[in-house]
Amino acid sequence: MKLSYEWLNEFLDLSEITPHELGEKMSRTGIEVDSVEIPGEGMKKIVVGKAFAVEPHPDSDHLNIVQVEVGEEEPIQIVCGAPNIAAGQKIIVAMHGSRIAGGHKIKRGKLRGVPSNGMICSLQELGISESLVPKEYEDGIYVFEDEAVEVGSSAIEALGLDSAIVELDITANRADALSMRGSVHEIAAIYGLEHNLGADVFEAGESNTIPEFVTVNVENNEDAPAYHAQIIKNVTVKPSPQWMQNRLMAAGIRPINNIVDITNYVLIEFGQPLHAFDYDKLNSKEILVRRATEGETITTLDEVERTLTDEIVITDGQKPIALAGVMGGFDTEISKETTTVLLESAVFNPVAIRTAAATHNLRSESSSRFEKGINLSTILQAGKRAAELMVELADGELVPAVASVQTLTNEEPVVSIRLSRLNHVLGTKLSVEEVTRIFAQLGFDCDFNDDLFTVTIPLRRWDISIEADLVEEVGRIYGYDRLPQTMPTTESTQGGLTPKQRFVRWTRQFMQGAGLSQAYSYALTTPEKSHWFTMENHESIRLDLPMSEDRSELRQSLLPSLLEAVQYNVNRKQSDVRLFEVGKIFSIQNDEYVEQEVIGAAITGNVLNKTWQTAAESVDFFMMKGILEAYFAQMACLDQIRFEALTDMEQLHPGQSALIYLNDEVIGFVGQVHPLVQKDLDLKQTFVFELALEPLLAINSKQREVHTVAKFPGMSRDIALLVPTSVSNDELVTIIKANGGKYLQSVTLFDVYQGDKVEDGFKSLAYSLQFLNREATLQEEDVTKAMSKITEELQSVEKLVIR
Structure with a gap:
């Protein structure tokens, strides 16, 4: 989730808090901040210009000579190779001495002999990802369509690139922060700030019909516990105003047109996925939400035909027109010819949405929110907000009724915890007033009686359901860094290896x-x-x-x-x-x-x-x-x-x-x-x-014996044997050790020979035997006696010859 600092300031006063301070504070209170960046940082002398004359370059078949007004006394001349350059356009102009993305400096120069005093820029050259650039400007320069953008003003400010973007790494349990409203609640709670968000308004809807326009039915209420449809007629499909495009690009969403952009804008604002259908492309006046039948097909907005199995689909009474909660259908997409919009706001079974998204390898902003959960108290409220924007920005006319099928109720969970238990777990001595203030910062209503807090949890915080969740909320808002440090009281044992x-x-x-x-x-x-x-x-x-x-x-x-x-x-x-x-x-x-x-x-x-x-x-x-x-x-x-x-x-x-x-x-x-x-x-x-x-x-x-260095000299004897090759060294050494007596210390094989003068099938082995008496001088007769016994036993080995 990417938060535009400019957009946040619309709901909160962050004038005393820098973006980096906010990122640090949010990370320390439970929502990790991946990065804080200002996209336009380091770029300068980039203004909004207006092309008033465009002539072909005399020595090129793709370059044009453009005269550009930049808010100065005299226009400037720029040689431009963009295929979509035309007179009358408001464009991005990098002046002589300016710096664009990547620190590249723009200077005066000549292109094929014609002076050029700057550069006309695409959005990519200002560091905006190609995936966020409106499709009509992917291969050329960007053109400001909004009349409110003034020639000579800063293009960086006009595009909102001077505003910081705080990117959050949202875990599955904090999906409430996957919206501006959710993030504003979070920031207000962290800093104890007042916000100007309107209250969440739970609306159940009334009839399932908008007379003369559409009827809504849901086959299984567990698949779609709430489904609302609104009609906005006489709309004009055109580009969104610049401020909306800026906020969408800052949030990582490509602007398309005003109708589609409004649904995406409200998605970011409320965290509520919406979808707009071209009403005139429907085959009937019925919307039926059901499971797909095996082998049924739909062509999604990415123009890929998909074979369905058991996914939840939105149908026009006959065939699928959207893969519910994942992606709309190509056949009913909004186009420049659209005049009437059917606007969907709903909630779908999260398991079914995740399964469908995984099956078709379609991860979308909508599916990610349906999978993790949405605010059930603002489903229709978000839809009405989008309808109002379509009236305002697309010159539409709202049909007053709403077609609804809903089994959801506005039941806010209640969780209790004792103050003594809370302090015991956190190791604190918080008072009733301090805990009550923290719950108020979080926007939780609470009552306290006889050491017990009874807390009503708003539907926007569906991650809170048990006592431990309240402990976590109080702890993080109070400040983990403020919790007292205590040593463990358990008995300890001395460490070591077994x-x-x-x-x-x-x-x-x-x-x-x-x-x-x-x-x-x-x-x-x-x-x-x-x-x-x-x-x-x-x-x-x-x-x-x-x-x-x-x-x-x-x-x-x-x-x-x-x-x-x-x-x-x-x-x-x-x-x-x-x-x-x-x-x-x-x-x-x-x-x-x-x-x-x-x-x-x-x-x-x-x-x-x-x-x-x-x-x-x-x-x-x-x-x-x-x-x-x-x-x-x-x-x-x-x-x-x-x-x-x-x-x-x-x-x-x-x-x-x-x-x-x-x-x-x-x-x-x-x-x-x-x-x-x-x-x-x-x-x-x-x-x-x-x-x-x-x-x-x-x-x-086992305990080992350690001997001092012997005081008495030892003796050594060598013995050479001719033995069949089938006799192993180990057999011979075993015999020698077994008969060498108590003074034999070691047996070492020091020579092995086979070859000339040794019969085939035989080998010559020579051993060195070391004798030692540690208590007295070793006697010659003791060694001679031991060697005689060794020789006698060795001769019992078949075909062995002592050399």
Whole structure:
């Protein structure tokens, strides 16, 4: 809603209040102000001129030489290329040295050898949107039709561009401010000002007939609780006076002609949508409001034929002539030949209007107001105001009767609140007199008796119906900034993170330190992908009403979602992607919904890029395994972790995948994505892992032992083994640790060899074993004894040879 400050001043004395102060005050009292601007600010030396001579340019087929009176002693000469320039027109003239919209400066010059001392302007060149320019002036200069506009006067003032425009962002609950009258009530209440608005007058109407002219009928009173029709005859359709055009353009509405402009003017003034029909184009003397039948059609004012289903329509007894509350029909539009007008003022079912507007993608000033609600006490009053203006500005003759069908009654709601309750909620100590004054500023009648306010709410404030609404009204008019500040009286507890939150935070920090970026992915995926990367065959959880099959089931693993994110980045030329996520997975187990938190990661591309001194290094299985080992080492549980080959998960490479055990419990897996899946996703080698959070949280919560630096020296022994390639490193390390005795501290694989001098099907592994006695000097025989037992047990492995 755009408020013209000049128009507001017609109802209120705002001489002591600047537009920006008003905008700030309204924002602080509940109606947000988007902007306050003066359209003509910065423009100067732009006057109303009159073209008294127009001659073709001798060296151009589209330019004209125009002699223009501008209120000075001598006329000036301007070369103009507008197609609609003609002698006798009152026009907008930008003088030498003037500034137009955008800060552009106009100077004297020559156009094809002919001097030009200014510019004749269109409205667009003064910053007015093309959508607001009257259609006849869209492609040319603007012409003042109003005789009251004087030559030599400021064109900025003549167009009302010197008046500020306050643009409101109206929420659905304050649709009462979608009119000048509603906004005036609001501003008067905020500042405690007197206004000169006439009272709202509820009129029910009498008969449904205007003798000899029209009869009105409504098929369903719930669709149209009130419908009034008036007849204005002998009208002359012509441009509106300049003041009306200015106010309409300031409100964001394009001027059309005096009849249509009057309906739009009253729409802005009262917030009451109206529609004018050309009476002579009706096929009968009956107006019937009904629901459309399936397949019925209407051509609306935008010249689009629309097929109807069940919308409310206005008919002439035979066919639809308007889509009720949304847009009129093309066949009965007002034109220059119109002499008799049928003027409609009504209220329609808001749900039906919103449905019709959405169905036909037609959002109009009328539909937006019907959807949010209108002032039910001024329906006919607004119609009569428009009829009076048509008599005044279109030289019409009003037929006295009104044809009406109305079931509405003038029942103003009554809401009560106790003063003690009001003060308790606001935290104030307002007196009876202060609250009574606030209600008076709002225009609410109230009685006070025994701590109880009984407030009668005018129909123009249909947003107020309960006690809380009165609290809000008193609070905002009193001033939210004046409400006392109090500390909460509830008990408080010391803040902090839970052990789980601390562990998750630490996990995220570790993964980021390892070079991975945190991702937040969709929990919903496709029915197929919801079973990817699962170690057990659980039933997935499906949405009852999914928006699409791509997001129809909850994931049972983080990896499908992470691979989507990797694919998204790779498709956008980000070849090196390293992502992790801590999130939830979902499944049905034993007929119960189960949520589990897991840690997942997906990496593709290079871990090291090529430089002048290093070669590029791509991610591989051992790089992923190394990240996990470092992660477990930080939790001091690496000695409880083991990896076992995994060959039966369809989405993982059977030769580069492993289950991860924490003691004897499987807590996750690591491996390369299966080549067929990589091909399907158009990815290069991609590696993933997924870990269950709860077991890791449990092991991380255990108290850790901290040892001082050993005082005694340790010993190391190396052992080299020739083993079949089917024997894993993890099997051998397990045997070594199990038989290494209490002094064995660590086992490190430092060499792997296959090739020359090593039989096919075999590999050479070399391990370094570290021994340490923390309480005394380690004896040679203790180490020798441990190595003998290790050697003995290793020899039990089939085809193993100790080198």
